[in-house]
Amino acid sequence: xxxxxxxxxxxxxxxxxxxxxxxxxxxxxxxxxxxxxxxxxxxxxxxxxxxxxxxxxxxxxxxxxxxxxxxxxxxxxxxxxxxxxxxxxxxxxxxxxxxxxxxxxxxxxxxxxxxxxxxxxxxxxxxxxxxxxxxxxxxxxxxxxxxxxxxxxxxxxxxxxxxxxxxxxxxxxxxxxxxxxxxxxxxxxxxxxxxxxxxxxxxxxxxxxxxxxxxxxxxxxxxxxx
Ligand SMILES: [Zn+2]
Numbered sequence: 001x002x003x004x005x006x007x008x009x010x011x012x013x014x015x016x017x018x019x020x021x022x023x024x025x026x027x028x029x030x031x032x033x034x035x036x037x038x039x040x041x042x043x044x045x046x047x048x049x050x051x052x053x054x055x056x057x058x059x060x061x062x063x064x065x066x067x068x069x070x071x072x073x074x075x076x077x078x079x080x081x082x083x084x085x086x087x088x089x090x091x092x093x094x095x096x097x098x099x100x101x102x103x104x105x106x107x108x109x110x111x112x113x114x115x116x117x118x119x120x121x122x123x124x125x126x127x128x129x130x131x132x133x134x135x136x137x138x139x140x141x142x143x144x145x146x147x148x149x150x151x152x153x154x155x156x157x158x159x160x161x162x163x164x165x166x167x168x169x170x171x172x173x174x175x176x177x178x179x180x181x182x183x184x185x186x187x188x189x190x191x192x193x194x195x196x197x198x199x200x201x202x203x204x205x206x207x208x209x210x211x212x213x214x215x216x217x218x219x220x221x222x223x224x225x226x
Contacts, residue, residue, distance in 0.1 A: 048134040055130055060123040064116055071112045078104050
């Protein structure tokens with residue numbers, strides 16, 4: 001006798017190769033991944049962004065300081081600059097010399113601004129590389145396959161036997177609905193409708209299915225070896 005179980009979702013025989021189980025598994029994996037990883041990924045993202053930003057800003061500030069020092073040194077080297085500053089822009093020198101100095105100062109300021117803008121653009125363009133670097137420092141560690149916690153998870157040592165419906169909860173729920181119906185005198189669900197509705201509710205979502213062979217996952221041991 002073929003003891004391979006039917007599809008857990010649509011009950012098709014094992015040889016029918018329906019895709020429900022692998023589809024449900026993909027959904028379950030996606031949901032589990034969100035539950036397990038979302039908060040951690042957000043934490044990692046914040047850490048990476050903070051450090052990348054700190055690095056970029058720090059590097060840019062150093063460039064800016066160097067440029068400003070060079071700028072100041074250049075201004076100080078201009079003829080009449082010191083006296084021009086002493087007289088707050090109105091030194092007792094020939095107007096031609098003042099005009100020329102003002103043109104040189106204006107050009108130097110514009111050059112400083114262009115340089116700072118270019119440095120900032122160049123710094124920001126390094127973000128992809130810098131983000132890669134900080135992400136690469138984050139370690140994701142898998143436990144050893146020989147670890148007892150991997151080999152013997154702390155649940156279902158015997159396996160997952162079907163336990164059917166929880167009839168005590170079901171009966172309580174039906175009683176509650178009957179009382180409510182009597183109280184409200186309204187048209188409610190018939191008992192059999194309540195049963196199926198409650199049954200669906202108590203069963204909850206189907207268990208994470210074992211994927212069929214060939215669904216992109218290795219077959220778990222046991223499924224076809226009864
Ligand atoms: Zn199926």
